[in-house]
């Protein structure tokens with residue numbers, strides 16, 4: 560599969576282009592390009608959105624500090640080995656990256672620093688949520704997640720008010736250290752608490768999808784793939800066409 564990826568500065572002034580092409584049959588490798596870095600913006604507050612007219616869906620990566628957001632982006636899209644992520648520095652800027660590997664699969668990822676005050680009144684979160692297709696909220700399952708859950712609730716409710724069409728995706732991350740029983744138990748607990756919080760706020764109509772993920776196995780690629788697939792409007796039509804094709808195939 561041929562892939563091209565383009566990096567942009569968020570402020571749009573110093574546009575740096577980096578295209579990489581490769582051939583690979585692996586669906587998940589189709590997300591990666593090898594060596595590029597995303598570009599980041601230092602002015603977190605009140606930056607402009609020079610690409611707001613683009614139709615590319617936007618995927619936000621949010622969550623508390625050190626939950627694993629940048630590691631996910633580096634492993635999935637830059638072929639970084641999981642062990643190398645141990646040396647990643649904390650993100651203090653919004654990093655935005657354009658990913659496009661076909662006319663169907665094309666989107667932007669915005670990696671948010673964990674420590675920003677997202678609800679600072681000068682921060683234009685309405686602009687950010689308005690153009691968002693999916694919001695991935697990363698929860699570190701190896702840490703105490705009480706604070707993460709309250710942050711998740713705040714983020715989701717704010718985002719929903721601005722744009723009820725956002726897909727809310729919760730990555731229960733770093734599950735590599737947990738036994739299978741423990742993983743299921745964590746997922747059940749987080750799922751229940753997050754949905755109880757929404758029900759208490761009268762917002763049970765907000766749907767959260769949960770995934771158990773780790774950068775140390777295939778789970779992070781599968782989860783990201785599912786998130787991206789939901790953003791491909793042509794997918795149901797493509798599936799229908801493929802089903803028709805298969806049913807008419809002489810080998811079927």
Ligand SMILES: Nc1nc2c(ncn2[C@@H]2O[C@H](COP(=O)(O)OP(=O)(O)OP(=O)(O)O)[C@@H](O)[C@H]2O)c(=O)[nH]1
Nearest residue numbers: 625626627628629630644645649650673733773774
């Ligand atoms: N065990 C384990 N560790 C992980 C996983 N993903 C990330 N980490 C580790 O978590 C630490 C923090 O990862 P980062 O990607 O820097 O976290 P972040 O959310 O981007 O942090 P900020 O930039 O501070 O917001 C690093 O030491 C990673 O190696 C995972 O799936 N399993």
